[in-house]
Amino acid sequence: MRDGDDYVIDGSKMFITNGTWADVVLLFARTNDTPGHKGVSAFLVPADAPGLTRRAVHGKLGLRGQATAELALEGVRVPASAMLGPEGKGFAVAMSALAKGRMSVAAGCVGIARAALDAAVRYAGEREQFGKPIASYQLVQELLSDIAVDVDAARLLTWRVADLVDRGEDFATAASQAKLFASEAAVRCANNALQVFGGYGYIDEYPVGKLLRDARVMTLYEGTSQIQKLIIGRALTGVSAF
Ligand SMILES: Cc1cc2nc3c(=O)[nH]c(=O)nc-3n(C[C@H](O)[C@H](O)[C@H](O)COP(=O)(O)OP(=O)(O)OC[C@H]3O[C@@H](n4cnc5c(N)ncnc54)[C@H](O)[C@@H]3O)c2cc1C
Structure with a gap:
């Protein structure tokens, strides 16, 4: 007032x-x-x-x-x-900060996903079951390859936003796409990495439990995944669903 x-x-x-x-x-x-x-x-x-x-x-x-x-x-x-800024123009200030914030969250998610990949690959090579490293089992390799593809896809979407920023082009929708994918991917990657660790993934001595706990908020803040979908949907159709 x-x-x-x-x-x-x-x-x-x-x-x-x-x-x-x-x-x-x-x-x-x-x-x-x-x-x-x-x-x-x-x-x-x-x-x-x-x-x-x-x-x-x-x-x-x-x-x-x-x-x-x-x-x-x-x-x-x-x-x-x-x-x-001017009176009544706070939303524009918020939106400009939020789009860059979404890019930052996406970048952080790439870091979590990459940490999950590194930890899972290392552990899969060290841990032996039934006389062989678990890395030699096809279903463990499936977990690792799923993480690796998520890491690369999240990174490429994030790089695209950074490239648009560098070029001075509009990056708001691309930032929502990167944030949506990278945050959901970070949760998947940390969860898959925890699976590779088996029971040890569930205790604090190993890093993957923390990665999963830290990843989980990424689909919530700077706009939930549902809100990112509404932003992307609005950009596609010109119709706001919220
Ligand atoms: C650790 C942490 C740090 C945070 N830091 C900040 C901060 O620094 N600054 C800040 O401003 N906020 C911050 N937040 C708040 C965060 O951005 C909000 O929690 C988030 O945007 C969701 O809002 P909400 O909690 O009110 O959930 P709600 O809006 O109540 O949403 C609950 C559920 O309903 C869904 N939903 C809501 N509206 C719609 C709709 N129209 N269509 C479809 N689905 C919908 C949501 O996607 C979600 O699944 C932080 C939150 C946490 C947990």
Whole structure:
């Protein structure tokens, strides 16, 4: 709400990555009654602003080395100069950040998938059952080859986004495609790698359990897989299903 030369912000947001570590918060708040995204503006708010409280979210399945927080704002007063971009144009700021965010998530997923491949191939060569390395069994090779194909496909889709960014071309839909595929692939790869490890994959001594736990959130944040499909569907048809 506008108050003289200031804005006074109320609201809350669950699940903010690095929320308890950040010095500055990029937030989106409704500043006028226009329905939909046209009423939303972007602000940069100091994390120690009076009225802003942060609570660490504990008990996550994965990403345990990273802080996730809930933020609550009660009467947080910022000068109008804290607004990022024009009034009512916050959605455009969010969208430009989100498309690059999706590319970053896709790249992170390629890293998880590649780590799963490396760990699974190494273990398959070391572990012996029935007198032979498990790498010599066809069904284990199927798991490894499924991981390898997912890694390459996810990487190529991610490279395509980076190439579009470098060329200064529109990359939003390609970023959604890369994020959708790479995040689902990272979960598949980590899961297949865990299968290669057998029972040892299920305990903390080996790395694949952590890869699976960390991969799982990738299909959720920066837009769930379902939302990526809606974005891709909208680009294909020109019709928004959400
Ligand atoms: C560890 C972690 C870190 C996060 N970090 C951040 C952060 O830094 N900043 C931030 O803003 N958010 C962050 N998030 C939030 C994250 O982006 C959301 O959790 C995610 O977008 C899903 O929103 P939601 O949890 O409200 O689920 P919901 O929107 O309630 O969705 C629940 C289910 O319904 C489906 N669904 C919802 N709407 C539709 C629709 N229209 N059509 C089809 N299916 C639909 C979803 O795909 C999902 O399967 C983080 C979340 C986690 C878990």
